[in-house]
Amino acid sequence: MFSLFFSLYNRKRKPFNTPMQETLIEGFKIKDEKIQKKYADILTPEAQAFLVKLHRTFEKRRQALLQEREQRQQKINQGEMPDFLAATQSVREGDWKAAEVPAEIQDRRTEITGPVDRKMIINALNSGAKVFMADFEDSNSPTLDNCLQGQVNLRDAINRKIDFVNEKGKAYKLKEKHAVLMVRPRGWHLVDKNVLIDGQPVSGGLMDFGLYFFHNIATLQAKGSGIYFYLPKLESHLEARLWNDAFVLAQQELKVPQGTIKATVLIETILAAFEMDEIIYELREHMAGLNAGRWDYIFSAIKKFIQYPDRIFPDRIQVGMTTHFMRSYAKLLVKTCHKRGVHAMGGMAAFIPSRKDEEVNKNAFAKVKADKELEAETGFDGTWVAHPDLVPVALEVFTKELGDQPNQKHETRSQEYNITAEDLLNFNIEGGKITEAGLRLNINVGILYIESWLNGVGAAALYNLMEDAATAEISRAQVWQWIHNDGVKLDDGREVNVKLYKEVLPSELDKIKAYVGEERYQKGQFELAIKLFDELVTNDQFEEFLTLEAYKHIS
Known part of the structure; x- marks a missing residue:
């Protein structure tokens, strides 16, 4: 079943704990020779060949899509406001649904996120959350060492060989029962300058995705598990199509059934909010849901209209989920997801509990609970937290809403939400001040x-x-x-x-x-x-x- 995985390009893949041949294939270059040797079991010739295939197939399209982002920004600067696309009206109005997802990711009522360092992975998987999103993107500083060590850490976690001892001698080990693992690769705009293919920096996203998929898909399938991703920073359905095509190619190359990969897309740019139906449609065979990436969404709203004097934002602390444009975005996301039969995931609770001030914790926990209650009532199927201490807070809220059901994709109240382009672009925040x-x-x-x-x-x-x-x-x-x-x-x-x-x-x-x-x-x-x-x-x-x-x- 996995024969091609172990003999990709007619080469025998050695086990990860066996010393690897320290060679680079034609067209592939690592700038740091020490790093190359340190991670020889990640940067195997077979893995290199897989990345080369992805790069040569998709790099020109990635570059073209980034140019389209620039052109779209120029149009906005000239006064052309975003709107729902006329060319894809039939997709939005069509009666279709995405493919079903595996049972192990039907219940996602609380997810925890964090970078790919070893201690964080163990703590997050042990946190009691349903899902851990291991992040190569916003919470990871992308040194080559961080990115490749992250691949080692994830591989070791999947193989249950991960442990960690801190400077005080405290040991961390993986529990028998732990969260389902999802991985967020870097966005399309990011490259890894230290890894060159045909003289060009490789796409950070394809590198993160490619190495993780190549090294772990056989192990995950042997365990009866799937392989799951979070896709960041998309600005259009065409960027989703590029990811879908990368998934198709990856599954073909490793003889994995199509649709094995499942991905959740972060709707964290204001332009993507106008193409949620289309994004789900492009990834419908590989779609697991959409996530309300609130902080990047606020940044995107500021950035896209940053030169508009009538769209000045107040202090960031005043831009919350109850403001009109954020509330509209959340409602539209839930409506779209449930119409298409996929999960709607809520945003991040970023609070970190204090070890010294219980009053701070009490006030913060109350705010987190209220925020999660609003998400649950709106129709979200689950939510994000940044710290293990917040997992019980979010779990309690969503369990109260969901009961014994794994999600609320069956709810119908969201189909009554009527969200217009004007709603998504109404940045007026009553009482907002710059202080x-x-x-x-x-x-x-x-x-x-x-x-x-x-x-x-x-x-x-x-x-x-x-x-x-x-x-x-x-x-x-x-x-x-x-x-x-x-x-x-x-x-x-x-x-x-x-x-x-x-x-x-x-x-x-x-x-x-x-x-x-x-x-x-x-x-x-x-x-x-x-x-x-x-x-x-x-x-x-x-x-x-x-x-x-x-x-x-x-x-």
Whole structure:
């Protein structure tokens, strides 16, 4: 059944714990020879050949789709507002459903997410959540070592060979019963500069997907399990089609039945919100659901209209799921998913419990519970949390709503939701204000996160919140938007401009130094982080992603 997997391209694949031949096939290059040798059992000639096949088949289309993103942004800048596509009206109005998903992912009432480091994988799989999404994207700083070690960690978890001992001697081991594993590869806009195919950097997404699929599909199938992915940052159904075609090719090459792969798509760009039916349709054989990636969605809403003075966002803390455009997006997602028979997954609760202040925890848990109750009532089938202590909170809420049912895909109330393009684009937030505290928080958190990312840590616990690239993007995008649109004022009447930003920056740096400690500050990469943040918010041109700039400074 798995003969081709073990002899891909007529080569015998050795077990992962056997020393591998340290060679590179024609057209494949790793910039760091030490890394190549360290991960020889991941970068096998057979795995290289598989990545080369994916790259040569899909790279031109990936590049073309990124160019289409730029062209779409130019049209928005010129006044063309997003709308539901006339060309795909028949798909939206058609009577069709996606393929059924395996039983092990029918109940997804609580999912936990986090990066692919060893300790996190063990804790998350043991957390009591139904699903763990292991993340190569927003919560992972994509050093080549992080990405390849992540592949080792996931492979070891699937083979139940994963353990970890911290610096104090505490041991972590995988429980017998644990969460189902899903993997989020990097988005289409990201490449891995350290892995070259035919002289070009490989797509980060295809690399993450390809290595994980190649090394683990046989083991998972032998256990009677499936292989599951989360797909980030899509902006159109054509980008979903590209993923679908990659899945088809991968399954063909390894002689895996079509439809074995199942994927959940994060609707975390405002353009994708107008194409949810179409995205499900393109992936219908491989579709497991849509997720309301709220933080990136807010960032996308700011970014796509960042030069529109009538679409200025208030402090990020005021942009929640009860605002009109976010509520509309959530309702449309549930309606679309359940019409097509797939899961609707709620957004992230990013709170990190305090070990010192129970009052902080009490207030935060109450907010998380209210947020999850709103999702459950809206019709979501499950939700995300960032910390194991939040798993029981979310489980309780969704169990109360679902009872013994694994999900509520059968509900019909969402089909009465009537969401228009105007609803999705109504960014008016009643009572919204831009405050000095909001400006300061954006500066503080933005710099702290960038510095953490530069140090190889993509999920940073800051002020009892788990910050990742998405929340950091909101912070720096808001500062840029406020500075570069004339007439933006704080609630006390002061104009937000570069002068005001420069005035408050020094005291925020003092706060950062006090927060991390003098020794950590001096040994860290704060000078570079400050420089990057300053350029990102003061340069005349708005950069598409902060990680693209920061990536130039990591290996």
